[in-house]
Amino acid sequence: MNDMTLMDNTVDTQKIKIAAKDVNVYYGDSHAIKDVNVEIEDKTVTAFIGPSGCGKSTFLRCLNRMNDTIDICRVKGDILLDGEDIYDKRVDPVQLRAKVGMVFQKPNPFPKSIYDNVAYGPRIHGLAKNKTELDEIVEKSLRRGAIWDEVKDRLDAPGTGLSGGQQQRLCIARAVATEPEVLLMDEPCSALDPIATAQVEELIDELRSQYSVVIVTHSMQQAARVSQKTAFFHLGNLVEFGPTGQIFTNPEDPRTESYITGRIG
Amino acid sequence: MPTFWLVALLLALSAAGFYGGRRRAIASAAGDVKDLHSLPSYYGYHVALAAFVPAIGALAIWLLAQPMFIETRVSGMIPAEAVPESSTIGLVMSDVRRVAEGLDLAVEQGRLTAREARNVANSGQDVRALMGEMGVALGDDVRPEVLTAAQAYRNLSKTGRTAMTVVVALLALGGFAWAYSRTHKDFRARNVVERAVLALLILAASLAILTTVGIVLSMLFETKNFFGLHSWTDFFFGSTWAPNFRGGSELSILPLLWGTLYISFIALAVAVPVGLFAAIYLSEYASGAVRSFAKPLLEILAGIPTIVYGLFALLTVGPALANLFAKGGLLGVEWMAGATSVLTAGLVMGIMLIPFVSSLSDDIINAVPQAMRDGSLGLGATKSETVRQVVMPAALPGIVGAVLLAASRAIGETMIVVMGAGAIAKFSANPLESMTTITTRIVSQLTGDTDFASPETLVAFALGLTLFVLTLGLNVLALYIVRKYREQYE
Numbered sequence: 001m002n003d004m005t006l007m008d009n010t011v012d013t014q015k016i017k018i019a020a021k022d023v024n025v026y027y028g029d030s031h032a033i034k035d036v037n038v039e040i041e042d043k044t045v046t047a048f049i050g051p052s053g054c055g056k057s058t059f060l061r062c063l064n065r066m067n068d069t070i071d072i073c074r075v076k077g078d079i080l081l082d083g084e085d086i087y088d089k090r091v092d093p094v095q096l097r098a099k100v101g102m103v104f105q106k107p108n109p110f111p112k113s114i115y116d117n118v119a120y121g122p123r124i125h126g127l128a129k130n131k132t133e134l135d136e137i138v139e140k141s142l143r144r145g146a147i148w149d150e151v152k153d154r155l156d157a158p159g160t161g162l163s164g165g166q167q168q169r170l171c172i173a174r175a176v177a178t179e180p181e182v183l184l185m186d187e188p189c190s191a192l193d194p195i196a197t198a199q200v201e202e203l204i205d206e207l208r209s210q211y212s213v214v215i216v217t218h219s220m221q222q223a224a225r226v227s228q229k230t231a232f233f234h235l236g237n238l239v240e241f242g243p244t245g246q247i248f249t250n251p252e253d254p255r256t257e258s259y260i261t262g263r264i265g
Numbered sequence: 266m267p268t269f270w271l272v273a274l275l276l277a278l279s280a281a282g283f284y285g286g287r288r289r290a291i292a293s294a295a296g297d298v299k300d301l302h303s304l305p306s307y308y309g310y311h312v313a314l315a316a317f318v319p320a321i322g323a324l325a326i327w328l329l330a331q332p333m334f335i336e337t338r339v340s341g342m343i344p345a346e347a348v349p350e351s352s353t354i355g356l357v358m359s360d361v362r363r364v365a366e367g368l369d370l371a372v373e374q375g376r377l378t379a380r381e382a383r384n385v386a387n388s389g390q391d392v393r394a395l396m397g398e399m400g401v402a403l404g405d406d407v408r409p410e411v412l413t414a415a416q417a418y419r420n421l422s423k424t425g426r427t428a429m430t431v432v433v434a435l436l437a438l439g440g441f442a443w444a445y446s447r448t449h450k451d452f453r454a455r456n457v458v459e460r461a462v463l464a465l466l467i468l469a470a471s472l473a474i475l476t477t478v479g480i481v482l483s484m485l486f487e488t489k490n491f492f493g494l495h496s497w498t499d500f501f502f503g504s505t506w507a508p509n510f511r512g513g514s515e516l517s518i519l520p521l522l523w524g525t526l527y528i529s530f531i532a533l534a535v536a537v538p539v540g541l542f543a544a545i546y547l548s549e550y551a552s553g554a555v556r557s558f559a560k561p562l563l564e565i566l567a568g569i570p571t572i573v574y575g576l577f578a579l580l581t582v583g584p585a586l587a588n589l590f591a592k593g594g595l596l597g598v599e600w601m602a603g604a605t606s607v608l609t610a611g612l613v614m615g616i617m618l619i620p621f622v623s624s625l626s627d628d629i630i631n632a633v634p635q636a637m638r639d640g641s642l643g644l645g646a647t648k649s650e651t652v653r654q655v656v657m658p659a660a661l662p663g664i665v666g667a668v669l670l671a672a673s674r675a676i677g678e679t680m681i682v683v684m685g686a687g688a689i690a691k692f693s694a695n696p697l698e699s700m701t702t703i704t705t706r707i708v709s710q711l712t713g714d715t716d717f718a719s720p721e722t723l724v725a726f727a728l729g730l731t732l733f734v735l736t737l738g739l740n741v742l743a744l745y746i747v748r749k750y751r752e753q754y755e
Contacts (some may be wrong), residue, residue, distance in 0.1 A: 071553070094645050097642065097643055102644075110632070110655050120308065
C-alpha cells in the first residue's frame with residue numbers, strides 16, 4: 001500500500017465508453033447533481049471521490065438507471081454508452097443493466113447456493129444453452145472473481161454463509177457472469193476488513209483488462225491505489241476530473257486540494 | 266362494611282399517603298428537593314403503595330377464601346339423611362345459600378327486622394312465599410335443616426365480614442405508618458417504587474400464563490371424565506358421529522375432523538393465493554399513494570366480526586351457490602341440496618383470511634432487504650423476475666409460517682361454519698354437500714339443556730382439547746419457522 005506507486009499507474013488513452021453531458025439529477029425539489037460532464041474510458045478504473053452526500057453514488061446509479069427504481073428521482077441531460085443515449089425511450093433499462101453491471105456497498109448475495117448466485121444472471125438472460133455451458137460460465141466468473149479456489153468444493157453451500165470479503169467477491173463474480181461491458185462499484189470495500197479489501201482491490205485491478213470499471217470510494221488511498229482516472233465531486237458538482245496521479249499530487253482546484261490534504265495529511 | 270366502601274376508603278388512605286409521604290420527604294430535606302435521594306413524588310408513591318397493596322391483596326384473598334371456608338363448615342352441618350334421594354349435597358347447599366341471601370335481602374328491604382330474620386324459623390312464616398315475593402325462587406318448601414344451615418351461613422358470613430374489615434383496615438394503617446416512618450431524605454424511594462413496578466409486570470405476565478394453564482387443566486379434567494364414560498378408541502378411531510341423549514351414542518371425532526380440515530383447505534385455497542398476490546402487489550408494485558389507501562381498506566376486512574361473515578355465508582354466498590348448483594339452478598344440475606355446504610363456508614372463511622394472510626406476508630416481504638432487490642435489478646432482472654426468484658424464496662419460510670397461522674385460525678373458526686356449513690357429520694369428498702366441524706359440534710353439544718354427567722355433553726371437552734392441541738401444534742410450528750427465518754437477516 002505504498003502511496004508512491006500511484007505515479008506509476010499507466011494512463012493510456014482508451015476509447016470513451018461512457019460520456020455524460022450536462023447531467024442534472026433532482027430528488028423531488030433538491031438538486032443532487034449539477035451539470036456534470038464526464039467521460040469514462042474503456043478498460044480503465046475511474047474513481048469517484050468526495051465527501052458524504054456529494055452525489056457521487058447518485059451519479060453512479062444514473063449510469064445503469066438504478067435511479068429509475070426511486071419514484072421521486074428525475075434525471076436530465078444525456079448519458080451516452082458507446083454513443084447511444086441510455087435515457088432514450090427505446091432503451092430498455094433491464095437490458096442496459098445487463099450491460100452495465102453493479103456491485104453494491106454491502107455484499108448482497110441472494111439466499112441461494114453459491115452456484116445459483118452466479119448462475120442467476122446467465123439464466124435470466126439465457127446466456128447458456130445447456131448445463132455444461134452454464135457450469136463453464138459459473139466457473140469462469142468465479143475465477144474472475146478470484147474466489148474459485150475457495151468455493152469450488154462447496155458450490156451448493158449457501159452464498160450467505162461465506163465471509164464478508166468472500167461474499168463481496170461472489171457478488172463481483174455474479175456481476176461479471178452476465179458479461180457486462182462496464183462494472184459500477186458503489187463503495188465495494190466499505191463493509192470489509194483490510195485483508196478482504198486488499199483482495200478486492202487486487203481483483204479490481206485485474207478486471208481492468210476486460211472492463212471499464214467505475215468505483216465510488218470514501219478512501220482516497222484506495223482511489224490512488226486502484227484507479228487511473230479520478231473525479232472529485234463536491235456538493236453535486238464535478239469539481240475536477242483527470243488522471244489520478246495529477247489529482248492527488250497537483251490538483252488544479254483549491255477545493256480538491258483542501259479535501260485531499262485534509263484527509264490524507 | 267360493604268366491600269365498595271372498604272376499597273374507596275383504601276384509595277382515600279393511599280391518596281393521603283401520597284401527599285403525606287411527599288410532604289414529609291420535602292420537610293426532611295428542609296425544603297431543598299435537590300437534597301433528596303429521589304424525586305418527591307417517589308416518596309409519595311412509596312407510602313401510597315405501602316398503604317394500598319397489602320390491604321387490597323388481603324381483601325382479595327379473603328373474598329375468595331371466605332365463601333369456600335363457610336361452604337365447608339355449613340355443609341358439614343347438614344346430615345346425610347337430610348339430602349333427598351333425588352338430590353345432591355351441592356343442590357342442597359345452593360338452596361342454603363339462596364335462603365341466606367334472601368333473608369339478608371329481606372332485612373335490607375325492610376320486610377323483616379334483623380331480629381325477625383333470625384327467628385324466622387319460629388315465627389311460622391312461609392319462608393318460600395316470602396322469598397318468592399322478593400324474586401328469589403326456591404324449588405320446594407324450605408325444610409328446617411336448610412333453614413338452620415342458612416342461619417349459620419348468615420352468622421358466619423357476618424362474622425367473616427367484620428373480621429375482614431378489621432384486618433384490611435389494620436393492614437392499610439400499618440403499611441401507611443411503616444412507610445411514613447421510613448420516609449427520610451436518604452431513603453431510596455425511587456428504587457422501591459421501581460421494584461413495585463417490576464412486581465406488577467411479573468404479576469401481569471404470570472396471570473396470562475396461569476390462565477392458559479388453568480384452561481388446559483379444566484379441559485383436561487373434563488376430558489378425563491369423558492374418557493371414563495366413553496371408550497377412547499371410538500372417539501379417535503370410530504367412523505360415526507351420532508350423539509344420542511338416551512345413551513349408546515357413537516362419538517367419533519374423525520367425521521368432524523374431516524369436515525374441519527376440508528373446509529379449512531378450501532378456505533386456504535382461496536385466501537393464500539389472493540392474500541399473497543395482494544401482498545406482493547402492495548409491497549412491490551403499488552405506489553406510496555395506492556399503498557396508503559389500499560392497505561387499510563384491505564385490513565378493514567379483518568375487523569369485520571365473524572358473525573357478519575356468517576350472515577354473508579347464510580344470505581348471499583349460500584343462495585348464490587344454490588342458484589348455480591341446486592335443482593332448478595342455472596347449470597341445470599342437482600348437486601346441491603341446500604344453501605349450506607362445505608364450499609359456502611370455505612369460500613367465506615377464505616375471504617375472512619385474506620387480510621390475515623396478506624398483512625402477515627406483506628410484513629415478511631418488506632423484511633427482505635432492499636439490497637436483495639437492488640442486486641437482482643442490477644443484474645438486469647425485471648421486477649417480476651426479482652419477485653419470483655429472489656424476494657419470494659427469501660420470504661418463503663415466513664410466508665409458510667403465515668399460512669400455518671391462517672390454517673390454525675381456519676380450524677378454530679366457529680361462527681362461519683355454524684351458519685354456512687350445515688350440521689351433518691359425514692365423510693364425503695363432494696364440496697357441495699353440507700358437513701360439520703369440530704367447533705360447531707362443541708357449540709351444539711353444550712347449548713340447550715345439558716347434563717354435565719353424560720358423555721354426549723362431555724365429548725365437547727374432548728373435542729375442544731383436540732382442537733386446542735391441533736391449533737397449538739400449528740402455531741408452534743409456524744412461530745418456529747418464522748423465528749428461524751428472522752435470524753437470517755439480523
